[in-house]
Each structure stands twice: as C-alpha cells, then as structure tokens.
Amino acid sequence: MKKTIYVLNGPNLNLLGQRQPEIYGAETLADVESACAQVVADLGLQMRFEQTNSEAILVDLIQEARTQADAIVINPAAYSHTSVAILDALKAFDGPVLEVHISNIHQRESFRHHSYVSLRADGVIAGCGTQGYSLALHRVANLLA
Numbered sequence: 462m463k464k465t466i467y468v469l470n471g472p473n474l475n476l477l478g479q480r481q482p483e484i485y486g487a488e489t490l491a492d493v494e495s496a497c498a499q500v501v502a503d504l505g506l507q508m509r510f511e512q513t514n515s516e517a518i519l520v521d522l523i524q525e526a527r528t529q530a531d532a533i534v535i536n537p538a539a540y541s542h543t544s545v546a547i548l549d550a551l552k553a554f555d556g557p558v559l560e561v562h563i564s565n566i567h568q569r570e571s572f573r574h575h576s577y578v579s580l581r582a583d584g585v586i587a588g589c590g591t592q593g594y595s596l597a598l599h600r601v602a603n604l605l606a
C-alpha cells in the first residue's frame with residue numbers, strides 16, 4: 462500500500478501566478494499540483510492536494526489526515542502567522558509535517574517572521590520558490606522510509 466501525503470495550501474494560494482508574481486513567481490497552483498504529482502509518483506507515494514481559503518476547512522483537512530495520511534506538507538500561507546487552531550490540529554497529527562513557504566518569510570515584513578506552524582513542523586522550507594514543495598516531498602519520503 463502506497464503511503465499518502467496530504468499537500469495542503471492556505472488562503473490566496475489559489476491566485477498563484479496572478480498574485481504578486483515578483484514574490485511568488487509565474488507558476489499557477491495547478492502547475493505546482495502537477496509538479497507534486499510527478500514527484501510523488503517518482504517517490505512511490507500518493508497524495509491528496511488541496512487549497513482552501515478557510516481556516517476551518519484547513520483544520521478539518523488536518524484532522525482527516527490523522528487517519529488518512531502518513532505525512533503532511535503544508536503551506537498555511539497567512540494562517541502560519543496567526544493560527545493557533547492550525548498549530549493545535551497539527552499537534553494532534555502523529556506523522557511528519559513539513560512547512561513550505563514559497564517566499565523567504567524572514568526577508569519580508571516582521572509579522573511574517575513568526576510561524577505558529579513551525580512550532581510543530583519537522584522541517585521548514587522557505588524562499589526556494591515553488592520548488593520548496595518538491596524539496597518537502599523528498600524530505601517526507603526520507604522520514605517515512
């Protein structure tokens with residue numbers, strides 16, 4: 462049975478490619494999803510890829526991952542900096558959690574320097590562009606091996 466990775470994306474990432482391309486690049490979320498699908502297939506894993514603008518739905522997806530997923534790769538977007546609820550949900554998940562930020566949050570406004578999610582994440586990738594998802598998936602595969 463292939464191990465399952467939940468790849469979760471928070472608010473405004475649906476606008477990837479249109480939103481501040483000077484920061485987030487030209488690739489769309491659909492491009493990111495197909496790149497992740499290729500990496501996951503190469504690693505012999507399977508994934509569910511989701512994006513939501515809702516904090517509640519992200520919490521629900523993380524809770525669902527407790528029984529449906531072996532690992533989580535998450536770009537919580539703005540909720541990284543605000544959401545104790547997402548942190549608590551991730552703390553209730555037993556497998557590896559990798560946090561991804563497309564931009565280098567430490568080079569940006571000071572309110573982006575702190576991430577609640579980092580308190581739970583087993584690894585954090587920031588500033589590697591959309592390639593960060595692929596790096597996170599490779600790390601997850603190592604942690605699950």
Ligand code: DQA
Nearest residue numbers: 536538539561562563564573
């Ligand atoms: C982001 C960084 C966050 O600060 C921001 O709110 C986002 C995207 C990133 O991928 O670089 O929406 O998580």
